[in-house]
Amino acid sequence: MAPRVTVGVSLKMYFGHRQAIDWCRSVRALAESHPAVANGSVGLFVIPSFVAIAPAVAELAGTPVLVGAQDLYSEDRGAFTGEVSGAELAEAGARVVEVGHAERRRLFGETEEVVAAKTAAALRNGLTPVLCIGEAANTGAADAVAECERQLSSALADAPGGAVIVAYEPVWAIGAERPAEAEYIRRVTSELRRVVAGLPGRDGSAVIYGGSAGPGLLTELGDDVDGLFLGRFAHDPAALGAVLDEAAALAATRAETVEAGR
Template identity: 55%
Template sequence: MRHVSVGVSLKAYFGRSQARAWFDEVAAALLGHAALRDPDVDVFVIPTYLQVDDARRAFDDLGIAVGAQDVSPFGPGAHTGEITAAELAESGVRLAEIGHSERRRLFGETDEFVAAKVAASLSAGVTPLLCVGEAEQQDAASAATETVARLRADLDGAPDGPVIVAYEPVWAIGAAEPAPVEHIAVVTRELTAALDDTPGREGSLVIYGGSAGPGLLTRLGDDVDGLFLGRFAHDAANFAAVLDEAVALASARREREARA
């Protein structure tokens, strides 16, 4: 059965002390939550590099995975300012966010550069959280074609291993509302099919990000494997509400499998 994965990236919104307070708030809100006991639900938080150890202290005992917001495409060596995938793994980081639209736009990251980061992460045993999505609003079929092409380019030459693909239409990031459910469903189904047709990607998931919040996962149902949250999850209650939906989705999937 495909897992349901829900997580949040803090980007650079919080300083370290503010992040620590948020970690404590989230840990208290999720203590005993059914999502943390469900073997088919995965929960992750992606802080800044400097906040990784603080996040691990708050979340390791709860089973919440900690990720990083970037990773170097290079191995250890003379690459000033870079953080290697090997060091992330050594630091207990389990996911690396790669290819976010802000990295592509602000820092000129190409698909070739993103693919190198994906390869480095998989080689070190760190799961890539690969962000893909069309820049301009368009019809769903065209968006799916563009996004699947980007997915294939970003996975080109990568070693075997599962990835988490976050479909994030750029035009929906930071918007008042997420992309329409019908639009999301068309694209995520095509991304899932592309992963299923790619040898060595067993266990991969497709989640949605882009102004995602409570209620969306329930509306999307089996068309996604979870949500990638942003500012909505700065309210710990919103994070917990989405995890309620994740538990319900995982339970429904198990029941269908049992009947099959």
């Protein structure tokens, strides 16, 4: 069964190697002590740098926490110096992979075609894409929905079947002091959830919010989102623990709703 709420953390390039492994050790302690993570109602994934993936997998072995990668190449093997394939990531123990983050698009020129090719590469290698989509400027929720639907359709047009984690990250909110307004996020994510639920071959998919997300936000968003994609605000394990508590509360509410509907 897919988790009722999903929480992910990307370390980007903030941590050194030892710091990343120490942080994963703290995450392990959180996961082992948190009933909602242990029973699977809250899914947790962490995404360190490439060189920290293997030791993170080892550190988190035996827990439900999934380890992911921040990027992958569109081809599975060949003369592509400096790139890492989805096939190798899967072999190393990664289970999810970020695709199309706004920083990849802006700093490294990733086009819609590149994002689509990487999404396909992830799925054909058994990795769940954390597909990052979002509008560049705040011109209203309706415009944001239209742009996100366009990006989602482009990325999945020729991709193999399989679940995806759609990470809605308005570009203008990434790295900001605070996230987008809760009502704005809810309008966009609720519509994206409806769209994703209707996609054939995407059972088990989720829509989560990223973009300066931190403790307190998930409670505000409630049932209009499937979780959060955290960055620097989760570098403190205590803050991550607070978000997991919120996720557990939301998961319990969803379970009650399902039970009441039977």
